[in-house]
Amino acid sequence: MKNIKIAALSIVALTCLTTLFIRIPLPSRGYFNVGDVAVVFGGLVLGFMNPRQGAWWALTACGIGSALADILGGFAVFAPLTFSAKGAEGLLAAVAASRTGTGRYALLALGGAAMVGIYFLGETLMPNIGLQGAVAEIPANLIQAVGGAVGGVFAASALKKTKLI
Numbered sequence: 001m002k003n004i005k006i007a008a009l010s011i012v013a014l015t016c017l018t019t020l021f022i023r024i025p026l027p028s029r030g031y032f033n034v035g036d037v038a039v040v041f042g043g044l045v046l047g048f049m050n051p052r053q054g055a056w057w058a059l060t061a062c063g064i065g066s067a068l069a070d071i072l073g074g075f076a077v078f079a080p081l082t083f084s085a086k087g088a089e090g091l092l093a094a095v096a097a098s099r100t101g102t103g104r105y106a107l108l109a110l111g112g113a114a115m116v117g118i119y120f121l122g123e124t125l126m127p128n129i130g131l132q133g134a135v136a137e138i139p140a141n142l143i144q145a146v147g148g149a150v151g152g153v154f155a156a157s158a159l160k161k162t163k164l165i
Helices: 002-021 035-049 054-072 076-096 101-125 130-161
Strands: 023-025 031-033
Touching (some): 035 054, 035 101
Antiparallel strands (some): 023 031
16 A cells, blocks of 8 residues: 555656646646646556556546646646546546556546546636637647547556566
8 A cells, every 4th residue: 555655646746747847828828738648647557556446546646746737837726627637537547457458448538538528617617718718628638638648558558567566
């Protein structure tokens, strides 16, 4: 149990830093980033480490790391929404870790769809964004979801081959 706590704390830091590393502004005052790679990677790693509880660790670690990046990056208003969206994506990536083939990819796609959907619903309710801004962000969020899944799978697979997890 101690190792998964250390791994989860590391995922918080990794997710926060990769989210802050590259930021491209979007129409709704949010930003495009590569933090989804860390979210999917973190979810898969925590799922590999502990198939039973890894999903809850992933929800927490990925959600906190991404929300912390919003707070540190000047987008604190998005932090609760980001916690929910990235936490759900990380949780589903952790569940995907115990599957193989099509089942794994379907769960990763569901995680990306959950992230896009949560952001869409949350942004439509924000007075300064609304429906028009939320629709404008869908393509960037989809690109983040696909890129995050591809990059996260490659990174987690590489780490798994080292036999460290």
